[in-house]
Amino acid sequence: MILLLHTLIQATVGLMFIFYPQAGDLIPGFGTSEGQSFELLMKMYGLASLFLAGLSLYAYLKRTSDTLFLFLTLSLSIYHYLMILVQTIYNPDQRAALLHFLLAIFLTGQYLGRRKASWTDDPAARK
Template sequence: MILLLHTLIEAVVGLLFLLYPRAGELVPGFGSSEGPTFELLMKMYGLAALFLAGLSLYAYLKRKDDRIFLLLTASLSAYHYAMILVQTVYNPDQRAALLHFLLAIFLTAQFLGRRKVSWDTDRSRLN
């Protein structure tokens, strides 16, 4: 379920940044800058968010495949942990860091939950 929520959040943010010129005012920490460089930043951030939404949706659709699921949930978790560091250091508005923190924790829980199952399966095969 967290993967679908993650997909939804990233897709909405991505589409917002790509299609709505004043999206920076809606997202904590972006402010209301203007100009071609800021527009470029918004478009690039939008594409990155849509890419993450796609990865998350793919992980959800392939949730039966342990290797794909574990790789993608670990990767998405690592991304959000890195974003926590960036948001904490460079963004005076900590709401974005909090959102990345929550997503990182939930994605890590998904990863560890599935990993524990495979560890238990491996352990039972040895006995």
């Protein structure tokens, strides 16, 4: 379920950044910047956000594959932990860091839940 929520959040932010020029006013930390460089930054961040939405949707659709699920949830978790670091250091508005923190915690929970299940399996069955 968290992967679907992650997909929804990332896709919404990505589409807003690509198609809605004033999206920076709605997203914490972007402020009222303007100009070609800012528009380029918004579009690049939008594409990155859509890519992450695609990864989380793919992880959800392939959730029966332990290897793929574990790799994607760990990768998304690491991304969000790094975004927490960047948002905490460079963004005076901490709401974005809080959102990344929540997503990182929930994705890490998904990862650890699946990982724990694989630890309790019969080792002979994994060969």
